[in-house]
Every structure is written in structure tokens, then in C-alpha cells.
Amino acid sequence: MRLLFILGFWLIFSPAYAKTPVLFLNPGYSSESFWGDVDSLLEASAARLDMQVETLHSNRNHFDMIRQASEVAGRAKLPAFVLMVNEKHGGLRMLEAFYLKPVYIQFILNDISIEERQNLLKDPHWRTYLLPAVIPDNQDVGNLTAMALVKKLGEQPAQLVLISGDKTTPASVERTQGALAVFQAQSDVTVEQTVYGQWQEDKAYQQAQVLLQRYPAIKAVWTANDHMAFGVIRALKEKQLTPGKDVLLSTINTSPQVLALRRAGEINALGGGHFLAAGIALANIRQFKDTGEYPQVHISLFRLLEPDTPLFDALEKRDWAGLLDQVLDPTRIPGSL
Template structure:
């Protein structure tokens, strides 16, 4: 799917392409799009969003189609899902296009090599990466706290084996269970972010470990699938089995409010909107910090101000211009422990 925002401008608008690796109808990526569109409208940025529909080969096809046109974007926002940047950056090194990585970064060795290249010294902007390890740990901890800190058995349904966010989120959850000697983590499986796959996996896990008390999942769709399997097995979420997950869809917010989901993390959908604020600042010639995690991840509690904001999704009320003007303080002084 293709979205464009064309605002009235007295001067040339920065042209930005965001290659979204997910589906336009997928809850998390839909939230990413809506927040980014609100930022683009507020900042007078010409934003185009193209979706790869969870096909990392399609990401390269979208880029090739873009570069084959006579007019190119000034900036491209890339999510390094399934390590896609490894194939995309060599192609882009031939073009005067600024690249902004969000959500999944390249490894440090690759980044060091890139910054030795004069082209990337100029055209690679500092990445915007939330702390997935911290939120993975935090939702596990909150889930067990909701279960009265009782000892028991646990399983984890992670995302995939290669995407950096998935790997680090999983590592955070594992670290919590390692520290809790009274909780036995039986198995980690990978549900590929998919509800139906997760449901099948949870069905098998419950056959192997019928007394599982804690179920950690890397995203809401996999939580939904796992909860279906648990109910089919006669278990009651929030009572005799507890679930933790990440994301901020309306469905998962409702389940968190009801208590069926015991621990929820989210907020990283703001990454593309923050990227547009940084791009706006860069286009104006303002300085950018060398590293930015921003205040992206939070534990989401029903009744909190952030919970209500997520429910309303009134992103047009956010001052993205003030965010751009204060981008350095946004990246550092307001950074929480979770996002360091």
C-alpha cells in the first residue's frame, strides 16, 4: 500500500520514503504509520510509505523501484528487519540520499566500517533504536509480579531468530528467568510474529508442560494466538496462567485493561515519527545528537496518562515542531532507564 502526504510549502519540502517492513493492516505497523503521518503533516514533510508485507525480498524491490525513477527521495527510513540493511546500504551508497535506520540497528562492527566511508559519514544519520532487552526483562518481571511472584513454570514465544529487536527482546526475557531460580523456563520457540503459528506452538507447549504458569510473548499477535490455545486447554488468562507481551493495538489494550494480559510494554511505534522530527531538524541544518534511543518503551498500565493517550490516538495534538526543536534534549535528558 502507498500513502502520501503533501502539505503546502513556501520552500521545498524534504521528500522522505519510509520502507515499512510490515503490513499496512498489522496493528503495530499501522500505529507506526499513523504516528508518522501525523508527524509529517505537522512538519510539512512529503512522506511516502511503502509496505513490504513481512517479505524482506520486497524491501529490496521497493528500493529498486524507487531508485529507477528520475526523482529520488532526499531521505529514506529503513527498518533493519531480518538484517535487510546489509543488502540495502551498498545500493544506496551510490546515491546522495540520507538514510535513517529505526527500530533495528546494524551491528557495531558494521557501523564502524560504514563510518570509515566518506559517503556514510555524510549520509548515514544516527539510528533510533529502543531498548528491546530492557522491555523484554520488564514485561517478564511485571507478569510474574501479577502472578503474586509465585514460583512456577514458564515458556517464551519469541519473534524470529535474526531481527535485532527480536533477539534482544528475547534476551531480556531470558535474563529475568535466569535470575529467578524458582521459575523454570522450559522452552523458547519462535512464532514469526504470527497469531496462528503461535497458537499451534502454544498448543504443543501445553501438551509438553501442562502446568505452565507464565507465558512471555514478543508481540501482541503471538499473545492472542497463545491465549486461544490456553483457553482451549481449559486455562483462564490472568487467573491460572499469566501472559506478557509488547505492542499497543486496541485489542491488546482492552485485554490489558481486563487483566487477561498481565504485563504489556509498548511505545516504540513512535520511532518513525521521531525520525521525521530529526529529519526536519537535519533539513533545517540543526545539529543532531550522535545517538538517540528516545523515550520509546514504557510499561503500559490501565488508567495511566499514556494508556489514555493510546486509546485516543490524538496524535495531531502532539507538537512535533517542538520535538524537532528540542531533539537533542528529547534524545538525552528525557531518556528513561529503560531506554538507555
């Protein structure tokens, strides 16, 4: 509740300060459902907080992401703050570019490891300029979506497969660990295989075709993001199977397409909310800049998304300003973030 009050205060009542320059190194595509939502929420937060945001996209190419970090660090006029994502463990390389530069760095969504952070904080520069990360509990959303899928399956014996993102990105690893922990604890559920769709619809479509041929009795598919779920749905329909009925589906994200599929019942379990991380990071930066204190509070961003709830309705409308009001309102139910 304390965190919600702080965030609500700064988002709603912040006075007109000079705009603070913040740069976001977005590892995804601007047209990609999740990363597009992150951009939209970030822009709404920046407008509310009177901050200036620049976003660079590396289009799922972590080499370009590292190159962009070096180019930004070489600018004559540096941003005051940089938001980074440790996509495919590129975080340390990006940090190198900003060493001894007067730029505060904040990781969001995927952090460097605890050991890496502890080692960096031995250096006086990083003790000053490396801020606490804003990281959702990816293991928790894997757990939540898997439990929802198991509940939908009932007590009937079931074979299932998982399509994870990649083998190295912390979000992918942790979501899969959370889901597997649930599935492997069920006596009636058999996990046949885990594959890696690289977050891509076409890749997951090809994998689903093979998996449906290999395991014709599959009753459920868990996927780590919505694009991969779309690929599974294509493969199911090609085999004259009804998504959400013949084969149950679980996924993560908040794109208009996945929300429509959840409402229609083709997606049986949907988790999301982590797109809020960048907006919350801006609110934390606002407080840090104005008070010198950074909020030290654990944040749980994920929740199951159910049709005909206030959050689901706000996401369908893509009303980012209204969504900020809703999720950051301290009078709302505790634990909503």
C-alpha cells in the first residue's frame, strides 16, 4: 500500500518540473505487442510526470542493443537516466559503455544477476549510478498461468507441452521454471517436451506442427508469450482442432489480439501486467530525483487477466492514462500491483 500511495502521489500530483531526460533502450520491435505496450505506458507516464523520454528499438537483436548503448554513451549531451533490459545477458556489455559517465542506469524487466550486481556495487561509480531494478516476478506468472491451466484441465490425465522463449533471457528461464514446478507436481499431468520458440509466432507455429504430430494426444500447451500462442493456434486450426476446447492454451501478455482470444475462449489462461514496469520505473526516478531517496519496495506486476474485470476492460480500450489511474490508485485492492 505504501508503494501504491507513493506512485499515485507522484503520478497524479507531481508539479511542473523541468523535464528530466530519460532514454529507454527497448530490445523489441515497436510493432511487437508487448514492447509496444511498454512504449505506450512509458509515454503516458512521462506525460504525467513531466519527463522527456526517448526510446530506441534494437528489434530483438542484442548486438544492436549493445551498439546503441555505446552510441548513446558517446553523445555530447547525455540523458540523465537510461532504462535497460538485460536481454540475452547483454546488460554488462551495455553498462561498460556508461562507466564513469554521469548517467543513472536502471534495469527493468530483466536484471543482471545478484552476483553481478554485488560485484558492480563494489565500485564507487556504480554505487552512485546503478539504481535498483524494477523486475516483475516471472516465476510467479509462470506459476499462475500453469495453475490456471491445470484447473481448466480438471482431474483428467493430460499430456502437455511448453513453448518457452529462449534459453538465456531471465524472464524466459524463470517463467518456464514456474510453470514446470506446477505441472510436475500434478500426478495427472505429463510434460512431454519443452521447446524454445524465440518469442516468435512463425517459429512456434513450426514447432507446434511437429509437436502435434509427435504427441497426437496433447491436451494443453503453455506458451511464454502471446506471439507464440498465435503460432500454436494456427497449427491447431490447420489440424481441424478447436483452440481452447480440443487443446487448452495458456500464455502471457496484453496485446489486443490476445485479449480478444481470451474473451472468445481460445486462450484459457492469460497472465500480464509487466508492461507497467517502465512506467513504475519513471515514477521511482521522479521520487529519486526530487528527494534523493529511491523506493526500496518489492513489486509484483503480474496477475491473471479475466474478461469483464476493470483491468481487462481498460486494457481492451488501450486507455493508458486511465490504466495508470486504475492500477496506481491507493484505494484499490491491496496486491493489485
